[in-house]
Amino acid sequence: MLSGETQIRVRYAETDRMGLLHHANYLVFFEQARTDLLRSLGTNYRDLEDQGFFLVITKVEVKYKRPAHYDDLLTIRTTVVKTSPVRLEHKYEVFGPTGELCCEGGTTLACVNGDGKIQAMPAWLSQAK
Amino acid sequence: MLSGETQIRVRYAETDRMGLLHHANYLVFFEQARTDLLRSLGTNYRDLEDQGFFLVITKVEVKYKRPAHYDDLLTIRTTVVKTSPVRLEHKYEVFGPTGELCCEGGTTLACVNGDGKIQAMPAWLSQAK
Amino acid sequence: MLSGETQIRVRYAETDRMGLLHHANYLVFFEQARTDLLRSLGTNYRDLEDQGFFLVITKVEVKYKRPAHYDDLLTIRTTVVKTSPVRLEHKYEVFGPTGELCCEGGTTLACVNGDGKIQAMPAWLSQAK
Amino acid sequence: MLSGETQIRVRYAETDRMGLLHHANYLVFFEQARTDLLRSLGTNYRDLEDQGFFLVITKVEVKYKRPAHYDDLLTIRTTVVKTSPVRLEHKYEVFGPTGELCCEGGTTLACVNGDGKIQAMPAWLSQAK
Numbered sequence: 106m107l108s109g110e111t112q113i114r115v116r117y118a119e120t121d122r123m124g125l126l127h128h129a130n131y132l133v134f135f136e137q138a139r140t141d142l143l144r145s146l147g148t149n150y151r152d153l154e155d156q157g158f159f160l161v162i163t164k165v166e167v168k169y170k171r172p173a174h175y176d177d178l179l180t181i182r183t184t185v186v187k188t189s190p191v192r193l194e195h196k197y198e199v200f201g202p203t204g205e206l207c208c209e210g211g212t213t214l215a216c217v218n219g220d221g222k223i224q225a226m227p228a229w230l231s232q233a234k
Numbered sequence: 235m236l237s238g239e240t241q242i243r244v245r246y247a248e249t250d251r252m253g254l255l256h257h258a259n260y261l262v263f264f265e266q267a268r269t270d271l272l273r274s275l276g277t278n279y280r281d282l283e284d285q286g287f288f289l290v291i292t293k294v295e296v297k298y299k300r301p302a303h304y305d306d307l308l309t310i311r312t313t314v315v316k317t318s319p320v321r322l323e324h325k326y327e328v329f330g331p332t333g334e335l336c337c338e339g340g341t342t343l344a345c346v347n348g349d350g351k352i353q354a355m356p357a358w359l360s361q362a363k
Numbered sequence: 364m365l366s367g368e369t370q371i372r373v374r375y376a377e378t379d380r381m382g383l384l385h386h387a388n389y390l391v392f393f394e395q396a397r398t399d400l401l402r403s404l405g406t407n408y409r410d411l412e413d414q415g416f417f418l419v420i421t422k423v424e425v426k427y428k429r430p431a432h433y434d435d436l437l438t439i440r441t442t443v444v445k446t447s448p449v450r451l452e453h454k455y456e457v458f459g460p461t462g463e464l465c466c467e468g469g470t471t472l473a474c475v476n477g478d479g480k481i482q483a484m485p486a487w488l489s490q491a492k
Numbered sequence: 493m494l495s496g497e498t499q500i501r502v503r504y505a506e507t508d509r510m511g512l513l514h515h516a517n518y519l520v521f522f523e524q525a526r527t528d529l530l531r532s533l534g535t536n537y538r539d540l541e542d543q544g545f546f547l548v549i550t551k552v553e554v555k556y557k558r559p560a561h562y563d564d565l566l567t568i569r570t571t572v573v574k575t576s577p578v579r580l581e582h583k584y585e586v587f588g589p590t591g592e593l594c595c596e597g598g599t600t601l602a603c604v605n606g607d608g609k610i611q612a613m614p615a616w617l618s619q620a621k
Contacts, residue, residue, distance in 0.1 A: 132258035390516035
């Protein structure tokens with residue numbers, strides 16, 4: 106299965122009153138991680154949108170295991186776990202600086218056109234390995 | 235079951251390149267919605283933290299049904315679906331300006347102390363109705 | 364001069380490790396405040412964009428006086444201080460829950476078309492009082 | 493004068509309805525840039541806070557020159573332009589992928605203790621070159 110890793114350092118603005126990475130930001134990190142994975146295939150999501158293919162999120166699940174802190178350099182391992190002509194499913198594991206698992210997540214993306222109608226994504230994407 | 239409604243207007247900064255509310259912001263809206271629900275009980279989450287009770291999120295699930303747009307006035311219906319001495323489960327339904335369901339979600343919160351150790355929350359909270 | 368007030372409660376996600384409203388969020392609040400002012404004229408910024416008039420920010424200045432805290436209900440007083448056919452200048456004063464001045468700011472907006480070229484804004488907007 | 497460069501790629505969540513980097517995010521990027529500069533001195537801001545020295549922002553100015561787009565890899569050149577025992581002034585220049593100047597900014601930071609009172613910062617910081 107297609108997978109990759111990306112590293113993101115926790116910004117001050119991404120922490121909250123508890124001094125920890127605010128939980129909503131994991132979704133932003135997942136998004137960066139899966140676009141980095143796409144980049145590793147030699148393309149990028151911006152071009153995909155410019156060609157009329159929009160990947161919209163239809164479902165997300167996150168399990169928060171351990172907190173991440175300001176300035177932590179996190180490693181996100183992203184794996185494509187299921188594909189169809191119109192859907193992509195990713196899972197994500199977020200590891201802290203000492204390798205501990207901070208968070209696990211999963212997303213489902215659907216491919217739509219500029220009017221929001223479901224359409225098949227390019228075959229190279231749904232068949233990427 | 236305890237439930238309530240809160241209204242939030244989508245800010246420009248909360249939209250993205252597709253012109254829609256970015257999906258991570260729903261988690262921020264859920265958080266505001268459940269603190270508004272707490273406020274309706276005559277208290278607020280800030281006081282709870284100041285008394286040493288921190289509610290940390292351990293799980294979130296979101297199903298995105300229809301997009302929300304810039305300047306839309308959204309209505310979020312929040313319901314406490316399960317409680318225990320140390321955990322709270324909420325569900326959320328987000329409705330757009332014409333009453334359409336945009337998004338459904340669920341969160342699990344655990345009560346911890348200032349060191350991050352699980353502790354029982356005040357009884358009035360776990361037993362609120 | 365045209366002016367108005369808007370109230371915004373500080374969200375948990377908008378605080379940072381110091382427990383205070385993160386300084387970047389004041390720009391988001393200014394934006395909400397000036398769109399609320401526009402709404403008080405009987406129109407809204409979304410319609411303005413849909414008619415091909417985009418107000419882009421060219422300059423911002425902020426002086427931070429006192430911190431704002433989680434859950435504070437802030438009052439933002441917004442005033443149009445200068446207008447021209449292609450530019451709008453606003454100033455903002457942000458007051459905390461006991462009326463103390465937390466922050467002062469100013470922005471300059473330019474009106475552009477969909478291609479980013481400067482164009483005159485509708486006369487009712489540049490001449491609003 | 494002490495200066496350095498940092499690179500930041502624009503995330504999808506950081507764009508807005510115009511398809512451009514939302515203007516408030518430049519402040520977040522400035523913050524990351526100046527903490528990277530601190531890191532290049534062999535320390536980091538987290539340690540500084542843990543030692544009781546908090547750098548709070550008292551003033552910011554930004555001039556927006558050209559828009560930055562989704563997925564652009566921006567280069568931020570950060571320079572310490574003035575120091576005193578209790579204050580640090582930085583300027584920032586943000587360059588787009590083809591070297592064009594997108595944005596210029598300046599910030600003033602004051603050093604405070606955990607109670608928010610002004611205090612002298614460590615000499616190695618105010619005298620860094």
